[in-house]
Amino acid sequence: MNTFSLALAESLAMVGRLDPKLVEIVALSLQVSLASIALSALVALPLGAAVAVASFPGRRAIVVVLNALLGLPAVVVGLAIYLLLSRAGPLGSLGILFTPSAMVAAQAILVFPLLAALTRQVVADGYEETREQLTSLGASTWTSAIALLVDARYTLVTIVLAGFGRAISEVGAVMIVGGNIDGVTRVMTTAIALETSKGDLPLALGLGLVLLAIVLALNVAASLVKESVQRRHG
Amino acid sequence: MPPLLPLVLDEVSFVAGRRTILDRVSLTLTAGTRTVLLGPNGAGKSVLLRLMHGLIPPTTGAVRWNDENASSLRRRQAMVFQRPVLFRRSALANLRFALAVAGVPRVEREYRARNALARVGLSPIADQPALRLSGGEQQRLALARAWMLAPDVLFLDEPTANLDPGSTAEIERIVQAIHDGGTKIVLVTHNLGQAKRLADEIVFLSGGRLRERSEAARFFRQPTTAEALAYLEGELPWRMPSDVSP
Ligand SMILES: Nc1ncnc2c1ncn2[C@@H]1O[C@H](COP(=O)(O)OP(=O)(O)OP(=O)(O)O)[C@@H](O)[C@H]1O
Numbered sequence: 001m002n003t004f005s006l007a008l009a010e011s012l013a014m015v016g017r018l019d020p021k022l023v024e025i026v027a028l029s030l031q032v033s034l035a036s037i038a039l040s041a042l043v044a045l046p047l048g049a050a051v052a053v054a055s056f057p058g059r060r061a062i063v064v065v066l067n068a069l070l071g072l073p074a075v076v077v078g079l080a081i082y083l084l085l086s087r088a089g090p091l092g093s094l095g096i097l098f099t100p101s102a103m104v105a106a107q108a109i110l111v112f113p114l115l116a117a118l119t120r121q122v123v124a125d126g127y128e129e130t131r132e133q134l135t136s137l138g139a140s141t142w143t144s145a146i147a148l149l150v151d152a153r154y155t156l157v158t159i160v161l162a163g164f165g166r167a168i169s170e171v172g173a174v175m176i177v178g179g180n181i182d183g184v185t186r187v188m189t190t191a192i193a194l195e196t197s198k199g200d201l202p203l204a205l206g207l208g209l210v211l212l213a214i215v216l217a218l219n220v221a222a223s224l225v226k227e228s229v230q231r232r233h234g
Numbered sequence: 235m236p237p238l239l240p241l242v243l244d245e246v247s248f249v250a251g252r253r254t255i256l257d258r259v260s261l262t263l264t265a266g267t268r269t270v271l272l273g274p275n276g277a278g279k280s281v282l283l284r285l286m287h288g289l290i291p292p293t294t295g296a297v298r299w300n301d302e303n304a305s306s307l308r309r310r311q312a313m314v315f316q317r318p319v320l321f322r323r324s325a326l327a328n329l330r331f332a333l334a335v336a337g338v339p340r341v342e343r344e345y346r347a348r349n350a351l352a353r354v355g356l357s358p359i360a361d362q363p364a365l366r367l368s369g370g371e372q373q374r375l376a377l378a379r380a381w382m383l384a385p386d387v388l389f390l391d392e393p394t395a396n397l398d399p400g401s402t403a404e405i406e407r408i409v410q411a412i413h414d415g416g417t418k419i420v421l422v423t424h425n426l427g428q429a430k431r432l433a434d435e436i437v438f439l440s441g442g443r444l445r446e447r448s449e450a451a452r453f454f455r456q457p458t459t460a461e462a463l464a465y466l467e468g469e470l471p472w473r474m475p476s477d478v479s480p
């Protein structure tokens with residue numbers, strides 16, 4: 001047997017027996033990414049809807065910036081947050097650099113443009129079709145935005161799932177602000193990078209398999225949501 | 235509260251880019267009657283309806299209601315569009331939403347929404363997703379939503395386009411019932427049979443101008459403008475010209 005098949009067999013065994021080290025890393029990954037996506041969505045969804053529906057000065061600028069930020073390089077986000085949180089930085093007094101909190105912040109910021117821009121697009125499409133009816137009913141801007149978010153709820157689920165997938169598979173930013181400290185800030189992606197360079201292929205491969213499974217499951221979930229909606233709601 | 239009507243259009247024009255879509259239309263709409271707007275495609279009927287309903291402002295001229303209070307203007311009018319605009323919720327929830335927007339207290343909404351559904355014969359489908367209903371059912375739901383708030387004026391833009399004869403008759407029955415309840419009806423249609431059945435008066439538009447306005451029976455018996463005559467002949471190709479102008 002070659003190195004690869006040995007490593008693969010060992011990694012499957014680790015996943016199978018729920019190796020504590022592996023479980024710890026996966027658990028932290030999930031916690032960090034769930035927290036970051038929840039935080040980000042809480043702001044990005046209402047903002048995206050507001051930008052789609054309301055007219056206020058600077059609205060177009062926000063749309064342009066949001067779309068531009070879609071291609072935000074993760075390492076740059078990491079670097080910016082590092083500078084903010086480092087002891088000499090403006091938020092240094094928080095003392096959260098190299099903690100999971102910093103990683104949550106990094107991932108939340110990283111997925112924010114994705115969530116906000118896609119939400120804006122979906123809500124704007126809905127608004128185009130319903131604008132005159134909403135005006136006719138006498139709905140305020142705020143009421144219209146909420147109604148359109150509710151209308152787009154199933155699409156929003158798939159958007160959030162996509163955001164979660166991006167957050168959990170990102171490596172550059174969490175590496176910089178988390179520091180990849182064993183047992184504290186080591187998540188799947190940073191662990192894979194480190195273990196691979198150290199030559200501990202079974203752990204790296206095991207984590208890789210888990211990550212792959214999570215991302216695949218997210219995609220399956222997204223398409224299931226979409227299908228069931230089309231079946232039930234037209 | 236002063237009556238909402240009459241509605242006065244004073245030399246109303248609507249210009250989009252360089253095109254004049256409505257050209258100095260002056261018109262007074264009074265309470266009590268059913269007004270039907272007729273005219274060929276592109277005449278400006280839908281634009282006129284949206285102007286009256288306050289969805290778009292006139293480029294020049296004025297749209298004046300007897301009661302100019304801003305919240306009255308919204309709450310006391312309703313409009314039903316050619317393609318019903320419904321939300322991705324149950325039929326009943328669509329009505330509850332409109333009631334909430336209109337400021338109806340939560341405890342009353344369920345009852346009033348169910349009542350409105352019953353009046354258009356949709357009680358059995360109360361809990362079905364609105365977007366899954368048939369075209370005719372969707373249009374009845376849109377009518378229920380408009381009717382529910384007892385508007386002083388109801389604008390309808392071709393509410394039976396694309397509906398079969400049965401559904402069309404059902405919609406006409408509902409429009410008549412809404413009118414019997416004291417709501418002014420302003421309806422756009424290309425269905426001349428429908429215009430004859432529903433209209434008290436006809437307002438005829440073509441090329442963005444008001445060509446003719448007359449009592450319905452007289453309009454069909456004896457249109458006074460060449461445009462109206464041509465339209466009636468075009469819409470009823472099987473009729474001999476002698477039938478139209480005796
Ligand atoms: N917002 C707009 N901007 C530019 N042109 C418009 C706008 N709205 C309508 N038009 C044009 O104005 C003309 C009149 O449109 P309108 O929809 O009122 O016609 P209509 O009488 O309702 O016709 P139909 O019987 O086909 O419904 C059309 O040529 C249309 O293309």
Ligand SMILES: [Mg+2]
Nearest residue numbers: 279280281391
């Ligand atoms: Mg029209």
